Amino acid sequence: MKVRGRKDDGTNEELAELYRRYGYLLQRRSRTLLRDPAAAEDALQDAFVKIIHARSELTTVENPVAWMYRVVDRCCFDQLRRRKLRRTEPLDDHENEPHLRPGVDVESRNAALRILHELSEPEFEVAVLAYVDGMNQTEIAATLGVSxxxxxxxxxQIREHAADLLGEVP
Structure with a gap:
């Protein structure tokens, strides 16, 4: 993959290698969160631009895949926020993905995915880690650096918000 108009300083090869190694995982993540293939592709492209610009940070993190997931998550959050500003109708339901993590309750995950566009960024991060990644509260706290x-x-708050939006009892 060549970037036009740029001197080849190894960045093109780095980008191609990152995409070969992690593109599928990151694309699956963005599709799961956004439930719209075109928006997921846009978010993935945004994420790879950010990953390449922060490639020095990538070499120093303990878990590069988790770090890249967080970049994709933030790009997906930005997409959801822009989508919310453009329209207010709910997204189509995305039926069960075959790639559920162990410990993830299908109904909770689907409810969280339906309301992601309504959450603040901190709530979005917690919802994704809990209901998509299946992390427990201690793992989420360690990942986000909060108590x-x-x-x-x-x-x-997420469960209450979901119950209000979906007309269910928390």
């Missing part, structure tokens, strides 16, 4: 009670509070 476990903060995670409990955000999860409670």
């Amino acid at each position: 476990r009670p903060t995670i409990w509070k955000r999860l409670t």
Whole structure:
């Protein structure tokens, strides 16, 4: 993959290698979160631009895949926020993905995916880690660098918000 108009300083090869190694995983993540193939592709492209610009950080992180997932998550959040500004109708339901993580409750995950566009960024991060990645509160707290009670509070708010939006009992 060549970037036109740029001197080849190894960046093109780095980008191609990153895409070969992680593109499928990151694309699957963006499609799961956005439930719209075109928006997912846009978010994935945005994420790879950010990953390449921050490639020095990528070499220093403990878990590069988790770091890239967080970049994709933020790009997906930006897409959802822009989509929310453009239209207010709900997204089509995205039926069960075959790639559920162990410990992820299907109904909770689907409910979280239906309301992601309504959440704040901190709530979005917690919802994705809990209901898509299947992390427990301690793991989420460690990943985000916040306390476990903060995670409990955000999860409670997310469940209440979902119940209000979906007309269910929390």
